[in-house]
Amino acid sequence: FALLLSFNVQAMHPNLVITQTDVIAMRNAVTEPGSFTTAYYALKARVDQQMPFPVIVPVPKDGGGGYTHERHKKNYQLMYNAGIVYQLSQDKAYAHYVRDMLLAYAKLYPTLDLHPARKVRSQNPGKLFWQSLNEAVWLVHTIQAYDLVYDALSGQDIEKIESELLRPVALFLSEGQPSTFNKVHNHGTWATAGVGMAGYVMDEPEWVEKALYDLDKSGNGGFLRQLDELFSPQGYYNEGPYYQRYALMPFVTFARAIDNNEPQRKIFQHRNGVLLKAIDTTIQLSYGGLFFPINDAIKSKGIDTIELVHGVALAYSLTEDPGYLDIAERQGQIILSGEGLKVAKALDKGLAEPYQFNSLAFGDGSDGKQGALVVMRSELGGHQALLFKPAAQGLGHGHFDKLTWQYYDQGNEIVSDYGAARFLNVEAKYGGRYLPENESYAKQTVAHNTLVVDETSHFDGDVEVGNQNAPTLNYFETNQFGAVASGEIHTAYPGVKLERTLALINLVELEKTIVLDVFDVGASGAHQLDLPLHYLGQLIDTNFELSVNTKQLSVLGSENGYQHLWLKGCGQPEPGLAKVSWLNDNGRFYTLTSLVKGDEEYLFTQIGANDPNFNLRNEQAFIRRVKNKKQHQFVSILEPHGEYNPRKEYTLDAQSKLTELAYTGQDDLALVKISIAGMHYLVAVN
Amino acid sequence: FALLLSFNVQAMHPNLVITQTDVIAMRNAVTEPGSFTTAYYALKARVDQQMPFPVIVPVPKDGGGGYTHERHKKNYQLMYNAGIVYQLSQDKAYAHYVRDMLLAYAKLYPTLDLHPARKVRSQNPGKLFWQSLNEAVWLVHTIQAYDLVYDALSGQDIEKIESELLRPVALFLSEGQPSTFNKVHNHGTWATAGVGMAGYVMDEPEWVEKALYDLDKSGNGGFLRQLDELFSPQGYYNEGPYYQRYALMPFVTFARAIDNNEPQRKIFQHRNGVLLKAIDTTIQLSYGGLFFPINDAIKSKGIDTIELVHGVALAYSLTEDPGYLDIAERQGQIILSGEGLKVAKALDKGLAEPYQFNSLAFGDGSDGKQGALVVMRSELGGHQALLFKPAAQGLGHGHFDKLTWQYYDQGNEIVSDYGAARFLNVEAKYGGRYLPENESYAKQTVAHNTLVVDETSHFDGDVEVGNQNAPTLNYFETNQFGAVASGEIHTAYPGVKLERTLALINLVELEKTIVLDVFDVGASGAHQLDLPLHYLGQLIDTNFELSVNTKQLSVLGSENGYQHLWLKGCGQPEPGLAKVSWLNDNGRFYTLTSLVKGDEEYLFTQIGANDPNFNLRNEQAFIRRVKNKKQHQFVSILEPHGEYNPRKEYTLDAQSKLTELAYTGQDDLALVKISIAGMHYLVAVN
């Protein structure tokens, strides 16, 4: 009878991401060696290190990065971890540690007004944190910790914790902030996840309904609407992979809790399994383990972020696709959950198979028709990836970079995107927030590898206009010859049409690929047209004269990012093939050969002007410029070649082997004749 | 009888680096799997790939890097490799391949005059190559290849190859170029090695005597004199580790051949085993597998260079010290020789033990008294190394960098040396030779982390003067508190004494180290004193106001390297502690805190001015400058701190924790008070 009662109680808790069934399997697993057990003891050791210290729940004071902010973040993580260790060890000391912290919060919370460091007139202040986003993240963790230790709490503690802490927080984040809670935005997802999970734990089905369907249950907001709107049908998140992996976390967490509590909602099948697609897309949008740094991305983020560790565990548990085990292996981290256990067991059995990275076009926007983000890949002569971005603006973190591209080869970035200008959490660097140079440089069009008209950014730098005007993906195709895509946009500049075709072409005979880039500009009036190429590496050679500013450097322009560029030198190649070669750190040479008519000026630049706080990286670019033009076509080939190996003291093919490049365009057919290393190719694109 | 005859013949050949005894062991080894066998089959596959192609021995035409130059280099390597495969496979096809190539050379060589691409009025032109250095290297390889295939050659072939090729080459490189052959210089070592080995193979003991003791057998030149002069008693080679590993090769090769042929010469015991010390020193002069880039060093060179693979195989075979196996493992390459076999067997048995990198002072100059190169290491809080250079000039490849330092931490260069300005073998970059900027920037004092008086380089940039005036190492000590060294020089500038003390100090309580730097300058007249610090990373913060040139950059100076520096900004800290912090790619912060009296100006610079061909890397420095001073003391602490981890979204201790720094110097006692992270330390140096 006692056993039955105990079972009964335990069947109720935990039951969010981790269920009672999971717990039984996990307890069983840690009796034997294996990667799950290793991960468990590592976590336990970390928790054990903290346990002797008194619980610290400070009165909220500091904004992001400050002491009280970081302490409250640490606390929810600690409670969550101690809750896991309690369930696996069944040692009540861990549950009591969580209990004591929850009670300390229950004592503090009712005394709190809005956070003193909140933004003035903010729509979403928190109480424990300066913004309610952090408070929602706190709830998502804390409600799980509470669920994990529930069966070790007295009725009195439960009453106190729920009435003084968890209910007030859940109500504050829902009824208390309708505009955030109902918002179809990542901040809304954290709020609905926290409140919905609280509903499951504290038996408030109405909270779950509101979390899923908006406070008024209309379906205009809420978690399901977020799933419908925030991802494209292909699972692409409008703000790009850096934010996608972050956005994934509450989706993955809450969806698992929904499925555990109400499998009849078939949440994982929702919208043709869009959540699984979203996880998979995040992986596809990486190279060498790092996310493509479009929009406000910090470049060191990659597939081993904790959010994607959770995502991959879910993806594997839903599909048992052994490719996800490959990613899990690269992540090198085991989640202590039922799904984490499945992954750990499969890895221990050696079931991993190589994850397939593919050439793909990810439709953008909730209907998948707001342009697309295109990835082309080839394995010919090393891992290569080309990212082409005829994609939508991507909200406030989006960059004005319509039709830009990036190129990766042999492990490195070759044609680069600056990413975000930010030193995350470094107080001396603008408090660790996005730097002013993120707006003034990193977001601007000239910071990208795409066309700038009259030294102004796309949409004149207006996010609202950008959000309303997406490019069109005209076509995308892959076959044995490679991959090709074409996109266009008419709205980036009034009266100007931008159209670009990019192809990653396999030259099987030469065991390498080349990139073909054809950028057509047509305007009703005459303009200055700039096409920058940001390259990583050391300039090796140009086949035309350069006039270099050796004694003094001046700023290239006055605004829209140009004010951050030093003009190092310039040259105007004669009609024919203009070549610029550089050497990347990966030891390979790259040459951009362009077909020029003598009207293109090449400006060589370095980032760093108007940078009084040394906030920018001093990277290089060259900008191809024509003036006073209604029409122009930029035609180029990017060619990787040779090897610089000073270690073994040899250098191979430091010179481009491309000797001929001819382009003919008629209606929808483009013919490109290329002679390279004595081979002749005809590329037809239509 | 036939067997005996065969034995007799085989006992004669091979007998240079590889002996008949070695061959028997090697043949035996390749019958079983193992790393030696793997290496053998890999080499055999490479040779097999070349064998079907006709032998190509072109008429010499091109200089370094050109076609005929590279072809002749490839040929000697091919002959050597085919010779090895012949001995191990006993398949005569390989011997015949070598024979055919030797005969082709024997046909060509007598027709040759001096090389058409030789330098005008050169003392050392070659015939096959533009300089005789390459010709000597050719002989060192070719004589071994000949020795390896000797027993497969007919008497007629032997006669032709020796009389038309090998004897003429040996005579050309000895009697034909006495000044090179007798020179106590690395070029001389290759010549004596080639000629001496030819003497053993072709039974010309006189050639061996001349190779060992000078053409006139006086001992004024020759291989033994080279061993006596080119290394210090501690085994340090005057030009630095980059050239040391290169210089090692002919020493290692010829010494092994001498010992195999005339063990009674006890060549490995010569000068207290200086050759073994030289090999070991080369390893010690590395960090993270790469050589400390002092002097004209290309920075990617490290312990896995082929010369040191040979060196380590010799060192292990002489000592059986398992630390060398650790290095061999990191080199990842097995030499196909008797010594290589010993290494391979020991590695296969798992006998490797960690090689011990130590804090050491390597006396410079043949007497070890021309200053010293000092390495300090600590493992407290990560691998750290500090290189301090109160060393001699190091001949033509030396830099004007007396008392400079470099600092390494957690795998990366933090306080850096530019190394050489060169893109090895990249034709577009000044033919792949040392760039003009090597002279105009990389060698100059301002390119280093040491003191510049009146914007001129040490010894006014005169190598001859530099070679005649070395600094003094005043002391070097290590104990449980760390390592400290002090050096001085009075001759770098007339009437100016430079004295520097550097210490790498273990702060056990804080689990990290700091660097103490005290630089005393005393002069008879007033001067401008500049102390640059070249840092790798992004500037994070200064605790004093900077005036930054945001609109225009100008050149800092007009000559001696200053013409290559852009002045980005400057500031003049108030009396007290002046701090400059940067973030290295290794994710750690570094702060240089200096004790200033208000008279030091800080100039922030970037390399890249007067660089019309984009030859220089655009790295950062700050220069501490005082004007019109007879005396000055620069006192600073370099403090590693914190961690920037955007991947895991945390940043720790981005700010320096050093709060107090006080210095008192009296006679030979220096007292430094340091408060850091709430701990108080008193450092006494005497």
Ligand SMILES: [Ca+2]
């Ligand atoms: Ca504007």
Ligand SMILES: [Ca+2]
């Ligand atoms: Ca050129």
Ligand SMILES: [Ca+2]
């Ligand atoms: Ca500051």
Ligand SMILES: [Mg+2]
């Ligand atoms: Mg961008």
Ligand SMILES: [Mg+2]
């Ligand atoms: Mg945000």
Ligand SMILES: [Mg+2]
């Ligand atoms: Mg140097």
Ligand SMILES: [Mg+2]
């Ligand atoms: Mg040389």
